[in-house]
Amino acid sequence: MAEAATATGTAGAPDKSRRQRPAEFNVFIGLILIALVFEVLGWIFQGQSFLFNFQRLSIMVLQVSIVGIIAVGVTQVIITGGIDLSSGSLVGATAMIAMSLAQVSTHERAVFPALTDLPVIIPVAAGLICGLAAGLVNGALIAYTKIPPFIATLGMMVTARGFSKWYTKGQPISFPTEGFASIGAGMNPVLIFIIVAALFTLILRFTVYGRRTYAIGSNEQAARVSGINVEHHLMLVYAIAGGLAALAGIVLAARGLTAQAGAGVMYELDAIAMAVIGGTSLSGGRGSIIGTTLGMLIFGVIISGFTFLRLDAYYQEMIKGAIIVIAVVLDVYRQRMRGRS
Amino acid sequence: MSADDRKIILRTEALTKHYGGVHALEAADFILRDGEHVAIVGDNGAGKSTFVRQITGVEQPTSGKIFFDGQEVSFKNPIEARDHGIETVFQNLALADDLDVPSNLFLGREETYFNLGPFSILNERSMTQKAVGALQTTGVKIPDVKNKIRNMSGGQRQCVAISRAATFASKLIIMDEPTAALGVQETAQVENIIRGLKKRGIPLILISHNLRQVLDLVDKVWVWRRGRIVGAVDRDKTDGNEIVSLITGVKSGIDGEAAFV
Numbered sequence: 001m002a003e004a005a006t007a008t009g010t011a012g013a014p015d016k017s018r019r020q021r022p023a024e025f026n027v028f029i030g031l032i033l034i035a036l037v038f039e040v041l042g043w044i045f046q047g048q049s050f051l052f053n054f055q056r057l058s059i060m061v062l063q064v065s066i067v068g069i070i071a072v073g074v075t076q077v078i079i080t081g082g083i084d085l086s087s088g089s090l091v092g093a094t095a096m097i098a099m100s101l102a103q104v105s106t107h108e109r110a111v112f113p114a115l116t117d118l119p120v121i122i123p124v125a126a127g128l129i130c131g132l133a134a135g136l137v138n139g140a141l142i143a144y145t146k147i148p149p150f151i152a153t154l155g156m157m158v159t160a161r162g163f164s165k166w167y168t169k170g171q172p173i174s175f176p177t178e179g180f181a182s183i184g185a186g187m188n189p190v191l192i193f194i195i196v197a198a199l200f201t202l203i204l205r206f207t208v209y210g211r212r213t214y215a216i217g218s219n220e221q222a223a224r225v226s227g228i229n230v231e232h233h234l235m236l237v238y239a240i241a242g243g244l245a246a247l248a249g250i251v252l253a254a255r256g257l258t259a260q261a262g263a264g265v266m267y268e269l270d271a272i273a274m275a276v277i278g279g280t281s282l283s284g285g286r287g288s289i290i291g292t293t294l295g296m297l298i299f300g301v302i303i304s305g306f307t308f309l310r311l312d313a314y315y316q317e318m319i320k321g322a323i324i325v326i327a328v329v330l331d332v333y334r335q336r337m338r339g340r341s
Numbered sequence: 342m343s344a345d346d347r348k349i350i351l352r353t354e355a356l357t358k359h360y361g362g363v364h365a366l367e368a369a370d371f372i373l374r375d376g377e378h379v380a381i382v383g384d385n386g387a388g389k390s391t392f393v394r395q396i397t398g399v400e401q402p403t404s405g406k407i408f409f410d411g412q413e414v415s416f417k418n419p420i421e422a423r424d425h426g427i428e429t430v431f432q433n434l435a436l437a438d439d440l441d442v443p444s445n446l447f448l449g450r451e452e453t454y455f456n457l458g459p460f461s462i463l464n465e466r467s468m469t470q471k472a473v474g475a476l477q478t479t480g481v482k483i484p485d486v487k488n489k490i491r492n493m494s495g496g497q498r499q500c501v502a503i504s505r506a507a508t509f510a511s512k513l514i515i516m517d518e519p520t521a522a523l524g525v526q527e528t529a530q531v532e533n534i535i536r537g538l539k540k541r542g543i544p545l546i547l548i549s550h551n552l553r554q555v556l557d558l559v560d561k562v563w564v565w566r567r568g569r570i571v572g573a574v575d576r577d578k579t580d581g582n583e584i585v586s587l588i589t590g591v592k593s594g595i596d597g598e599a600a601f602v
């Protein structure tokens with residue numbers, strides 16, 4: 001019978017076993033092409049280079065890196081086959097909470113007059129813990145009640161925004177300590193994004209957590225019968241996403257030296273768009289932080305490109321909407337191509 | 342063979358599963374002894390897969406008892422069943438399409454360098470080496486184990502799922518229609534894996550509609566009809582016709598293979 005064993009399972013067409021080029025490569029090409037288009041348009045309409053302007057590039061990266069921090073968490077959620085609509089509201093809520101504990105004593109209308117001039121670790125920890133907890137609630141709802149992620153996180157989105165408005169009855173919170181403000185100073189937001197992105201690139205690639213995140217998005221039933229505790233894992237993924245939204249909220253508040261109830265509105269959609277543009281599939285199982293980083297840069301190039309060409313802000317909003325739709329259409333298209341092979 | 346003095350590995354007592362009004366499994370008394378290879382046959386919807394889901398912890402039975410390896414068990418989830426040494430190849434493949442072969446083989450039991458909980462670092466090299474070894478032992482040839490399951494043929498996928506079960510099973514292996522979608526060569530290969538398990542003495546429950554295959558491979562055939570066990574016949578004391586009549590509920594007349602296709 002050993003003879004029969006040599007007749008093996010290689011019956012599939014040979015081209016099926018060819019390894020594919022990583023999806024990130026195409027995204028990278030896309031980034032280069034879009035940047036070149038703006039470079040050409042820049043010379044035509046503005047008589048100057050779009051790309052070779054260090055100040056413009058650093059503002060561009062600064063603009064997107066705070067949403068980029070959120071997108072790192074959202075990418076992981078989407079890889080499990082879920083979605084997180086609450087991250088923008090969590091940015092607002094955690095910015096308020098952190099800022100209220102970061103005020104200086106010389107400010108006479110502090111939110112908590114007894115809790116001023118605290119060491120920077122306290123507002124940061126409070127913000128992060130609240131974000132993690134909110135994410136944990138998202139994850140628990142999704143894992144145990146089987147509510148679709150869309151609905152569960154929509155609930156959190158509305159609740160967290162309501163909390164932000166209630167917290168100071170709509171008043172903005174300002175006057176942070178120098179230590180807290182330094183978190184958002186200079187290029188620190190970009191630095192924080194790079195650290196977060198690098199850390200989660202390694203975690204997704206090399207740890208049990210990463211492998212199981214892809215497995216759940218790929219085939220939840222398979223993950224379950226293979227012995228993965230899917231419920232616990234989803235709670236962890238959503239908690240991490242909540243924690244990263246909180247980190248973004250802290251950086252945003254520190255950078256703007258103020259926190260207000262409306263902070264972070266629509267950030268969740270930008271973050272989802274960055275992930276999807278970067279090749280993360282809305283049907284789960286595929287995606288990477290490197291792709292999302294490229295998606296973030298595409299986003300940044302387009303926004304700052306339109307500003308550079310002096311296009312009206314209203315156009316920018318509409319273009320952003322179009323980018324999101326195009327990204328999702330591309331994802332559906334990729335999905336169909338894959339189904340055909 | 343005097344099967345009856347061998348240790349009982351799995352026994353169910355009046356095992357019953359109802360899905361609302363659907364009586365998918367009705368008072369099943371089943372016995373499997375150490376080293377024994379048995380088949381479960383029956384028409385579509387007879388309750389075969391339902392039985393598998395009850396004894397592997399995927400679902401909880403409506404009533405009845407399960408005894409495994411000498412003690413009563415009620416597995417709350419597939420992890421517990423697996424921790425007891427039961428490996429299952431489910432009817433709808435349980436592979437993660439976006440992962441490669443080693444990741445799938447070790448899904449849920451990843452090897453790591455040191456324990457950092459969920460953030461433990463994967464020992465990729467060891468898992469790949471063992472995966473290659475596992476495929477070799479089961480005679481499965483996959484050109485590139487680092488290729489994603491998505492890019493493999495149906496036969497290759499099934500072979501991966503079966504090698505996974507064969508590699509990790511220590512007390513019992515269950516295969517639900519493992520060759521249903523396979524070509525002639527792949528079917529022969531799966532049958533070889535099963536013969537290898539027989540040599541290793543690992544008990545097997547094989548669910549199959551292929552009567553030729555069943556009579557070739559197993560010691561005993563359990564026949565299911567409409568959720569009930571209607572017979573258990575020794576391979577050496579039966580022929581295809583008897584089994585067919587048990588399956589269909591008529592005593593004679595139908596030609597062996599036809600009813601199974």
Ligand SMILES: Nc1ncnc2c1ncn2[C@@H]1O[C@H](COP(=O)(O)OP(=O)(O)OP(=O)(O)O)[C@@H](O)[C@H]1O
Nearest residue numbers: 360363364365383384385386387388389390391392
């Ligand atoms: N989750 C469920 N909910 C409701 N009914 C179910 C469920 N699972 C199975 N059934 C029903 O239970 C009966 C037995 O199904 P089962 O899958 O066990 O059959 P089977 O013997 O494995 O058939 P096949 O040979 O087609 O695989 C069928 O009538 C089926 O419709």
Ligand SMILES: [Mg+2]
Nearest residue numbers: 389390391432
């Ligand atoms: Mg079945």
